[in-house]
Amino acid sequence: MRFSVGDRVVHPHHGPGRIAAVERRDLFDGAKRYYVIEIPGQRLTLHVPVRKAGEIGMRLAMSESRFPRVLGMLRSSPHLLPNDYRERQEQIGAQLKTGRVMQLARVVRDLTWHRKLAHLTKTDTDYLKLGRDLLAAEMALVSGDAISDASKLIEATMTAAMASTPNYA
Numbered sequence: 001m002r003f004s005v006g007d008r009v010v011h012p013h014h015g016p017g018r019i020a021a022v023e024r025r026d027l028f029d030g031a032k033r034y035y036v037i038e039i040p041g042q043r044l045t046l047h048v049p050v051r052k053a054g055e056i057g058m059r060l061a062m063s064e065s066r067f068p069r070v071l072g073m074l075r076s077s078p079h080l081l082p083n084d085y086r087e088r089q090e091q092i093g094a095q096l097k098t099g100r101v102m103q104l105a106r107v108v109r110d111l112t113w114h115r116k117l118a119h120l121t122k123t124d125t126d127y128l129k130l131g132r133d134l135l136a137a138e139m140a141l142v143s144g145d146a147i148s149d150a151s152k153l154i155e156a157t158m159t160a161a162m163a164s165t166p167n168y169a
Contacts, residue, residue, distance in 0.1 A: 001053070001054055001059075001060075002050075003019050003035055003053065003058075003060070004019065004022075005019050005020065005021060005022060006018065006019060007019045007060060008060065008061035008141050008142065009035075009037060009058055009059065009060055009061060010058065010059050010060075010061050010099055010101075010138060011037060011039070011046060011048065011056070011058050011099070012056065012057040012058070012059075012097060012098065012099025013056075013097075013099070014037075014039050014042060014044060014046060015039055015041050015042065015133070015134045015137045015138065016039065016041065016061050016134075016137050016138040016141040017037045017038050017039035017040065017041075017044075017046070017141070018037070018038055018141075019035050019036065019037055020036045020037065020038045020045070021035075021036040022034070022035055022036070022050070023036055023047070032049055032050075032051075033049070033050040033051075034047040034048060034049055034050065035047070035048045035049075035050060035053060035058075040137075040141075041133070041137035041140070041147055057098070057099055059099070059100075061138055061141055061142055062101045062138060062142055063142070064142055064143065066101065066142075067139070067142070067143070069102070070101055070102065070105045070135070070139070071153075071157055073102055073105035073106060073109060074105055074108065074109050074154065074157045074158055074161060075157060075160070075161045076109065076161075077165070078109050078110045078112075078113035078114075079106075079110055080114075080117075081110055081111070081114045083118070085121050085123075085124070088114075088124065089121075089123050089124065089127070092107055092110075092111065092124070092127045092131075093127065095107050096127060096130060096131060096134075099134070101135065101138055104131050104134050104135040104138070105135060107127065107128070107131035108128065108131045108132050108135055108154065108158070109158070109161075111124060111127060111128040111131065112128065112158050112162070113162070115128070116162060132151065132154055133151075135150075135154060136150040136151040136154055137150070139153070139154075
C-alpha cells in the first residue's frame, strides 16, 4: 500500500501518526525513499523505508466511522484469558504486535476484566498500559481530541461495562 503526505497511519510498534513527508536519501547502496512519520504521542519522528512499510505492518489509521465498533468491543463480554501467565502473555503479546485497532481494544477489554478476576503480573500490567496507550493515541489522532481525553473515554467505557456486568466470570 502506498501512503501520501498527510495520511494518518499506524506503525505497529510505535503507534499512530501522520506522514509529514516522503524523502529520498542517497545511501552507499543507492537512493531510497522514506516515509517521514511524526508520532505526537511519543514525540517521535520515524523514517520508514517505502518498500518496507507493508512488510512491517504499517496501515492507515481507523476511520471515524469505526469508533462505535471500537467502543462496542470495549463494552462487549470479555474472553477469559488463560490462567497460565506464559500462555496468557504469549496470546496478548501476539495481539499487541498486530497493531490492529480491534485487537488493541480486545487486549484492553480482556486484561481489564482479568485484573478484576485475578492478579496481573508486571508483564500483564505493562501490556495493559501499552494497549491502552496505543488505542488512546489512535482514537485521539482520528478524532482530533487530546490523548488524555481518549484515555478518559476508554476508562469510562470500561468502568461502565464492568459495572453493568459485575459478576462476570
